Amino acid sequence: MKTRIKELRARYGFTQEDLAKIVGVRRETILFIEKGNYNPSLQLAHDIAKALQTTIDDLFIFDD
Amino acid sequence: MKLSRASYPTMFAFILILVILPTIESFSEELRKYFFLPILIIVIFLMGIGIFLAIKDKEIIHTKTDERTKKVDKYAGYYSWWITFFFIFIAGFMAEILGFSIRQLMYLIFSEMLLTLLLLHMYFNLKGKF
Numbered sequence: 001m002k003t004r005i006k007e008l009r010a011r012y013g014f015t016q017e018d019l020a021k022i023v024g025v026r027r028e029t030i031l032f033i034e035k036g037n038y039n040p041s042l043q044l045a046h047d048i049a050k051a052l053q054t055t056i057d058d059l060f061i062f063d064d
Numbered sequence: 065m066k067l068s069r070a071s072y073p074t075m076f077a078f079i080l081i082l083v084i085l086p087t088i089e090s091f092s093e094e095l096r097k098y099f100f101l102p103i104l105i106i107v108i109f110l111m112g113i114g115i116f117l118a119i120k121d122k123e124i125i126h127t128k129t130d131e132r133t134k135k136v137d138k139y140a141g142y143y144s145w146w147i148t149f150f151f152i153f154i155a156g157f158m159a160e161i162l163g164f165s166i167r168q169l170m171y172l173i174f175s176e177m178l179l180t181l182l183l184l185h186m187y188f189n190l191k192g193k194f
Contacts, residue, residue, distance in 0.1 A: 024122070029132045038132055 002061040005034050008052040023047040068141060070117035074177070077110040081174045100167065118145060140184035148177050
């Protein structure tokens with residue numbers, strides 16, 4: 001699964017640390033999600049999408 | 065040392081009580097009597113804002129764990145606040161027993177806060193780098 005987290009983070013000027021703090025996880029967790037090495041829970045996905053002012057559909061690109 | 069937003073009012077309080085007030089007091093006894101109480105009120109107000117923001121930003125009371133690691137990260141600010149609360153409790157007793165003035169108690173508490181904050185930030189920033 002790919003994500004647009006890095007792209008949207010850059011748009012809003014968030015570092016991984018900033019985003020991690022907003023959604024209540026460690027910076028490494030954001031890194032893992034960005035690299036596709038961790039699938040976040042629905043709640044976390046929602047929180048990240050909300051922080052980046054987008055939707056889950058727009059944020060995560062699923063391999064169909 | 066990266067300061068969170070809760071640290072800014074706390075830092076202003078430190079500067080007021082540990083730098084500005086002694087500087088003003090060094091000029092004259094009159095100024096000392098005139099400025100102590102207003103500055104103390106402002107400091108207490110700033111500390112209240114600092115504590116409120118620290119609680120709001122989960123720097124004192126953690127309610128969220130990282131879902132991947134199941135860990136709660138505790139940083140310098142977290143330990144610093146709790147050590148200070150404990151110190152205030154102890155210092156209060158000492159002040160009562162030894163008869164400290166309010167001024168002495170304030171200087172003691174804020175000196176401890178600044179020292180603890182700095183030492184803990186040093187520890188967390190430098191941990192694993194030597």
